[in-house]
Amino acid sequence: MDNNLDLFFAAIADPTRRAVVERLVEGPASVSELHAPHQMALPSFMKHLGKLEEAGLVRSVKSGRVRTLHIEAAPLADAEAWLNRQRGQWSRRLDRLQALAEANEEVSQ
Amino acid sequence: MDNNLDLFFAAIADPTRRAVVERLVEGPASVSELHAPHQMALPSFMKHLGKLEEAGLVRSVKSGRVRTLHIEAAPLADAEAWLNRQRGQWSRRLDRLQALAEANEEVSQ
DNA sequence: GAGATTGTTATCCATTTGGCTAAGTTACGC
DNA sequence: GCGTAACTTAGCCAAATGGATAACAATCTC
Numbered sequence: 327m328d329n330n331l332d333l334f335f336a337a338i339a340d341p342t343r344r345a346v347v348e349r350l351v352e353g354p355a356s357v358s359e360l361h362a363p364h365q366m367a368l369p370s371f372m373k374h375l376g377k378l379e380e381a382g383l384v385r386s387v388k389s390g391r392v393r394t395l396h397i398e399a400a401p402l403a404d405a406e407a408w409l410n411r412q413r414g415q416w417s418r419r420l421d422r423l424q425a426l427a428e429a430n431e432e433v434s435q
Numbered sequence: 436m437d438n439n440l441d442l443f444f445a446a447i448a449d450p451t452r453r454a455v456v457e458r459l460v461e462g463p464a465s466v467s468e469l470h471a472p473h474q475m476a477l478p479s480f481m482k483h484l485g486k487l488e489e490a491g492l493v494r495s496v497k498s499g500r501v502r503t504l505h506i507e508a509a510p511l512a513d514a515e516a517w518l519n520r521q522r523g524q525w526s527r528r529l530d531r532l533q534a535l536a537e538a539n540e541e542v543s544q
Numbered sequence: 545g546a547g548a549t550t551g552t553t554a555t556c557c558a559t560t561t562g563g564c565t566a567a568g569t570t571a572c573g574c
Numbered sequence: 575g576c577g578t579a580a581c582t583t584a585g586c587c588a589a590a591t592g593g594a595t596a597a598c599a600a601t602c603t604c
Contacts, residue, residue: 370562
């Protein structure tokens with residue numbers, strides 16, 4: 327029911343950020359670990375991390391000079407729920423249509 | 436496995452466009468029907484419809500002067516699958532951690 | 545066939561996004 | 575305490591986004 331789906335979906339619309347998520351579901355990681363596989367300059371990359379955190383998809387704590395990020399499962403579930411609701415609605419509609427079609431067949435027999 | 440998740444997630448990151456999707460899962464509708472509940476000017480609104488179609492979430496056919504849009508279920512399912520994979524991975528990790536913790540308890544008893 | 549409906553095309557504009565470099569700051573490690 | 579590692583801040587830039595208006599095109603309806 328809560329609505330930061332805007333930020334969430336915007337966050338995972340970017341391939342770099344989806345890659346970060348795919349890494350983080352394996353477990354927490356530091357900024358440089360996350361950055362390593364990506365070409366771009368660190369400050370650019372940090373902006374992506376910022377978006378993820380802003381969307382509530384990721385949390386982070388800094389200890390000493392290293393910041394460790396971990397994923398937050400709840401928003402993933404919320405977004406999945408929204409998608410699932412839409413698909414559910416759509417398929418309920420298909421069912422109704424099919425029922426209607428069958429009823430019509432009976433009549434015309 | 437196909438990867439237009441970029442466009443798909445970007446498409447549903449916007450509240451106007453999510454509202455359109457929520458309407459379209461109830462059944463097809465014309466441009467003006469879809470536009471009616473929204474404040475914005477029609478050309479602005481049409482850009483949103485364009486994004487949805489570009490993302491493959493929506494198809495449309497024009498007959499006479501009215502264009503009718505309907506939703507395409509497959510991309511919804513693909514996106515849901517991606518989210519579900521991430522959550523799955525994350526919870527598998529939690530399970531491993533818990534197993535580890537329990538193993539440790541046994542040792543220390 | 546005149547007028548209203550329903551889209552469409554063409555511009556314009558401010559803001560956001562996603563990249564960069566350069567120059568800090570903070571904490572280890574020797 | 576010096577140097578390096580690990581971010582962080584500031585500022586620049588081009589392109590994309592999300593809105594607007596104005597004018598056009600096509601098709602119903604009377």
